[in-house]
Amino acid sequence: MADKKVGKQTLQFACAPAITSWASIVGPMEGQGPLKEYFDMVLEDNLAPGEQSWEKTEQKLMQHSMELALEKVKILPGDLDFYFAGDLLNQIITANFTARFLSIPFIGLYGACSTLAEGLCMGSIFLDGGFAEKVGVSASSHHDTAERQLRFPTEQGSQRPLTAQWTVTGAGSYVLQKTGTGIVITHATIGKIQDLGESNANNMGTAMAPAACDTIITHLQDLGRKIHDYDLIITGDLGEVGLAVLKELLGSKGYATDRVSDCGVLIYEPQQDVHSGGSGCGCSAVVLNYLLDEMLYKKKYYRIFFVGTGALLSPTSSFQGESIPGIAHGVVLEYR
Amino acid sequence: MADKKVGKQTLQFACAPAITSWASIVGPMEGQGPLKEYFDMVLEDNLAPGEQSWEKTEQKLMQHSMELALEKVKILPGDLDFYFAGDLLNQIITANFTARFLSIPFIGLYGACSTLAEGLCMGSIFLDGGFAEKVGVSASSHHDTAERQLRFPTEQGSQRPLTAQWTVTGAGSYVLQKTGTGIVITHATIGKIQDLGESNANNMGTAMAPAACDTIITHLQDLGRKIHDYDLIITGDLGEVGLAVLKELLGSKGYATDRVSDCGVLIYEPQQDVHSGGSGCGCSAVVLNYLLDEMLYKKKYYRIFFVGTGALLSPTSSFQGESIPGIAHGVVLEYR
Numbered sequence: 001m002a003d004k005k006v007g008k009q010t011l012q013f014a015c016a017p018a019i020t021s022w023a024s025i026v027g028p029m030e031g032q033g034p035l036k037e038y039f040d041m042v043l044e045d046n047l048a049p050g051e052q053s054w055e056k057t058e059q060k061l062m063q064h065s066m067e068l069a070l071e072k073v074k075i076l077p078g079d080l081d082f083y084f085a086g087d088l089l090n091q092i093i094t095a096n097f098t099a100r101f102l103s104i105p106f107i108g109l110y111g112a113c114s115t116l117a118e119g120l121c122m123g124s125i126f127l128d129g130g131f132a133e134k135v136g137v138s139a140s141s142h143h144d145t146a147e148r149q150l151r152f153p154t155e156q157g158s159q160r161p162l163t164a165q166w167t168v169t170g171a172g173s174y175v176l177q178k179t180g181t182g183i184v185i186t187h188a189t190i191g192k193i194q195d196l197g198e199s200n201a202n203n204m205g206t207a208m209a210p211a212a213c214d215t216i217i218t219h220l221q222d223l224g225r226k227i228h229d230y231d232l233i234i235t236g237d238l239g240e241v242g243l244a245v246l247k248e249l250l251g252s253k254g255y256a257t258d259r260v261s262d263c264g265v266l267i268y269e270p271q272q273d274v275h276s277g278g279s280g281c282g283c284s285a286v287v288l289n290y291l292l293d294e295m296l297y298k299k300k301y302y303r304i305f306f307v308g309t310g311a312l313l314s315p316t317s318s319f320q321g322e323s324i325p326g327i328a329h330g331v332v333l334e335y336r
Numbered sequence: 337m338a339d340k341k342v343g344k345q346t347l348q349f350a351c352a353p354a355i356t357s358w359a360s361i362v363g364p365m366e367g368q369g370p371l372k373e374y375f376d377m378v379l380e381d382n383l384a385p386g387e388q389s390w391e392k393t394e395q396k397l398m399q400h401s402m403e404l405a406l407e408k409v410k411i412l413p414g415d416l417d418f419y420f421a422g423d424l425l426n427q428i429i430t431a432n433f434t435a436r437f438l439s440i441p442f443i444g445l446y447g448a449c450s451t452l453a454e455g456l457c458m459g460s461i462f463l464d465g466g467f468a469e470k471v472g473v474s475a476s477s478h479h480d481t482a483e484r485q486l487r488f489p490t491e492q493g494s495q496r497p498l499t500a501q502w503t504v505t506g507a508g509s510y511v512l513q514k515t516g517t518g519i520v521i522t523h524a525t526i527g528k529i530q531d532l533g534e535s536n537a538n539n540m541g542t543a544m545a546p547a548a549c550d551t552i553i554t555h556l557q558d559l560g561r562k563i564h565d566y567d568l569i570i571t572g573d574l575g576e577v578g579l580a581v582l583k584e585l586l587g588s589k590g591y592a593t594d595r596v597s598d599c600g601v602l603i604y605e606p607q608q609d610v611h612s613g614g615s616g617c618g619c620s621a622v623v624l625n626y627l628l629d630e631m632l633y634k635k636k637y638y639r640i641f642f643v644g645t646g647a648l649l650s651p652t653s654s655f656q657g658e659s660i661p662g663i664a665h666g667v668v669l670e671y672r
Contacts, residue, residue, distance in 0.1 A: 002417065002514070004466040009441045011467050053656055081338065082526060089650065090426040092446050093658075096529065096648035100661040105345045105526040107454065108446040108648070108663075110428045118443065122458070129465025130340040131347050149652075178338070190418060190441040193432065312432035312444070314425065316485075320389055322429075325436040327444075 004128070007222025009215075010189045017127040018180025019120075019333070021075075023068035024286040025061045027143065027169025030278075033268045038290035039170075040068050046144055046169060055089065058142035061171035061282075062087070062098045066138050069173040077102040080175075081132035084119040086110050087140045087281050088167075089149060094140050104136065113208075113237050114191070115139040116172060116285040117308025117329040121188040123176045124331065133178050140171035141280030150315060151201070163203040165239040165264055165279035172285030183292055187332040189219040193312065199323040204311040205242020205264070205276055211326035212238060212309045213249040219305065219330055220255075227256045231301040234291065235328070236284025236308050237264030239277035263287035284308050295335045304333045340464070343558025345551075346525045353463040354516025355456075355669070357411075359404035360622040361397045363479065363505025366614075369604045374626035375506075376404050382480055382505060391425065394478035397507035397618075398423070398434045402474050405509040413438040416511075417468035420455040422446050423476045423617050424503075425485060430476050440472065449544075449573050450527070451475040452508060452621040453644025453665040457524040459512045460667065469514050476507035477616030486651060487537070499539040501575040501600055501615035508621030519628055523668040525555040529648065535659040540647040541578020541600070541612055547662035548574060548645045549585040555641065555666055556591075563592045567637040570627065571664070572620025572644050573600030575613035599623035620644050631671045640669045 006012050024039045031042030041064070048057040062085065070077060083102060085095035086109035099106035111118040119137035126132040144154050146167040152158040176185070194214050198207035212235045220226065227233065227250075238246055243265055247257040263284040264277035278287075284306075294300040307330040313322070342348050360375045367378030377400070384393040398421065406413060419438060421431035422445035435442035447454040455473035462468040480490050482503040488494040512521070530550050534543035548571045556562065563569065563586075574582055579601055583593040599620040600613035614623075620642075630636040643666040649658070 002463075002466055002469045005417065005468065055652055055656060081341065086446065088427075090652065091424075091448065091648065091650035093648070093650045093653045096661050096663075097653070097658065099663075100529040100531050100648075103528055105528050106663060107458070107526065110422065110444040110446045112427065122443070125461065125465060125467055127338075129461060129467065130338055131461055131465065132341065133338045190443065192439055192441050193436040195436050312427065312429070312436075314427035314429045316391055316426065317429045317433070320391060322433065325432050327432075327435075327442060 009218050010187055010222035012187055013124055013128040013185060015128045015178055016184040016186050017124045017176050017178055019174055019183045020177045020180050021069045021073040021175040022289050022292055023065045024170060024172045024289040025065045026286055030168055030170050030267060035267060035290045038293050039286060054142050054144040058094045058140055058145050059097045062094050062138050062140040063101050065171040066102060066136055066173035069175050073175055075175060077104055080104045080134050080136045082107060082126055083136045084109055084122050085138040086115040088146050111327060112310030112312055113279055113281050113284060114308035114310030114327055114329050115281045117306060117331060120331045121190060121329050124185045124188055127176055127178045135176050138171060138173040139281040139285040141167050141282035143167045143169045146280055160275060161202045162275050163241045165204060165276045166274035167280035168267060168278045168283040170282035170286040172289055181336055182296055184334050184336055185331050186334050189215055189330045191215040191328040193325045193327050195323055195325040197323045201313060201318050205239040206245050207311050207324035208309040208326035209238055209242045209245035209249060211328040212246050212307055215307055215328035215330050227259060230259060230303050230305050233260045233305045235262045236287060237279045238262045238309055239264040239279060241276045302335050306331050306333055345554050346523055346558035348523055349460055349464040349521060351464045351514055352520040352522050353460045353512050353514055355510055355519045356513045356516050357405045357409040357511040358625050358628055359401045360506060360508045360625040361401045362622055366504055366506050366603060371603060371626045374629050375622060390478050390480040394430045394476055394481050395433045398430050398474050398476040399437050401507040402438060402472055402509035405511050409511055411511060413440055416440045416470050416472045418443060418462055419472045420445055420458045421474040422451040424482050447663060448646030448648055449615055449617050449620060450644035450646030450663055450665050451617045453642060453667060456521060456667045457526060457665050460521045460524055463512055463514045471512050474507060474509040475617040475621040477503050477618035479503045479505045482616055496611060497538045498611050499577045501540060501612045502610035503616035504603060504614045504619040506618035506622040508625055517672055518632055520670050520672055521667050522670050525551055525666045527551040527664040529661045529663050531659055531661040533659045537649060537654050541575040542581050543647050543660035544574055544645040544662035545578045545581035545585060547664040548582050548643055551643055551664035551666050563595060566595060566639050566641050569596045569641045571598045572623060573615045574598045574645055575600040575615060577612045638671050642667050642669055
């Protein structure tokens with residue numbers, strides 16, 4: 001028997017790895033949203049100073065967010081044992097070029113918008129398993145790199161349906177250490193793909209909601225817990241439309257939904273005209289900065305279940321008539 | 337101190353997870369190569385029976401290779417704790433749709449041609465760390481899906497320079513269990529990105545050779561071993577050109593090179609006109625099937641260092657003038 005596995009999909013971390021530092025950098029739109037005070041830096045433009053392309057801007061965002069997170073705890077990149085990162089771009093070039101710069105042994109991940117949660121799971125496993133003392137985790141997205149790669153040329157100004165989410169420009173980075181106090185990761189639940197047949201790439205929240213629901217219920221069953229054992233269950237990123245679907249799914253199975261929220265819903269103001277809310281690996285990666293600040297400095301939450309959700313499609317799979325597989329990975333964060 | 341880490345980048349597995357099963361399916365060209373007898377199935381055409389696209393063919397290859405590997409040890413997909421997979425396609429759709437079909441908790445990886453090695457590292461860490469009892473690992477590529485995505489439309493019939501490698505059509509899958517005899521994984525070395533400035537996407541072997549060299553030397557230093565402590569050190573996939581560069585790099589630092597070989601060199605006959613040899617995540621994923629057969633059934637090797645090598649570029653990064661970051665992850669395979 002795997003002694004650190006509980007139930008079907010949940011892992012229990014005896015050492016409870018600590019998240020000892022975090023940092024975030026966002027684009028101008030996110031810098032006008034309700035969480036602006038929680039981000040370390042806000043770009044004035046969609047291009048970073050001195051950069052000629054959105055892709056190189058995104059890479060700098062990820063790199064600087066990790067550098068900032070390391071600075072806060074006075075750790076050099078070379079002191080990290082391993083680095084886990086991923087992004088939305090083809091062949092995860094943002095993560096690759098960041099890992100080249102940082103020069104840390106690197107594990108490339110792809111989980112679409114669940115990437116940050118996937119990285120936190122992997123990092124915790126390395127730490128709790130005795131394979132590392134300190135690891136770094138990053139995820140990012142950029143509105144313009146994602147839109148032109150995955151949907152339409154940015155200059156085309158295509159109309160977006162109301163179910164569509166707005167890809168966040170932002171990067172979030174985290175330092176995890178084997179021992180520490182403050183915020184710790186006690187459990188991870190690794191998700192299974194769920195696909196109920198949604199095939200509209202402009203309605204990814206609906207495509208991902210069943211995966212979020214499955215991971216949340218499996219997690220609660222694995223640990224014998226209830227929704228109200230958490231101060232907050234937060235998905236990233238279903239948006240308004242997907243969150244409503246998730247609440248309906250949970251409610252129909254008899255689960256409370258009053259403490260369920262979503263990073264994509266929190267990041268923008270309604271008047272910012274983003275339709276269903278934020279998305280992209282960068283969304284939950286920067287909103288988790290806000291949540292951790294609320295836990296650590298304001299004692300607002302003592303235990304959160306943070307559930308990253310990914311829509312695992314590509315333009316090619318959509319063109320070939322496939323529906324959209326969703327996945328959700330979760331970690332339990334506790335303030336101690 | 338991380339008690340399972342030795343030296344800078346190497347992990348030591350006290351439980352020595354066993355590779356209890358493996359399977360491979362290849363395309364017609366690979367089925368005419370020197371290793372044809374070692375593959376479980378050979379496609380007659382670049383399309384699988386009943387499939388309308390190369391992408392859906394690649395997905396079926398990965399899926400069937402995992403199903404075959406599971407059948408050999410009479411394990412159902414649902415008996416696996418976790419599934420690690422990745423491929424070359426944008427947003428790793430091959431792995432995503434395979435994970436949807438298998439319905440196993442899934443970790444998506446991207447490491448280009450190092451993906452299989454990356455998956456074997458992750459799987460071993462889950463098993464040795466006490467997080468799982470049984471895991472599955474797959475990687476795949478398809479010549480026609482990769483070429484049209486990463487280089488030129490297949491129908492264009494572009495000429496290829498002699499330094500270019502031929503993307504393998506094939507998928508390989510592996511079942512790893514916490515305890516077992518036969519072939520076991522004793523160590524993993526996680527690579528750092530190396531980039532000496534090579535920017536020719538038709539010379540990826542040269543771009544990846546420095547990463548292979550760095551991982552091999554770091555591994556030997558971490559464990560205080562010599563090249564001749566291994567019966568074979570095999571990279572995947574540098575091709576003829578990259579292997580020559582690797583041998584030159586190793587030789588210049590005083591290391592023996594007589595037991596160093598490459599999966600991309602082994603998979604085709606010289607008369608198959610593939611120029612520098614094979615590449616793609618599927619190349620090392622199917623050639624490792626051959627190596628394990630040689631270890632287990634013919635006792636040809638007792639200890640191998642299998643080093644997956646990845647070129648972490650994308651068409652976008654090349655268009656924007658970037659050089660090609662290389663990475664290499666290695667696992668030590670022992671016959672016991």
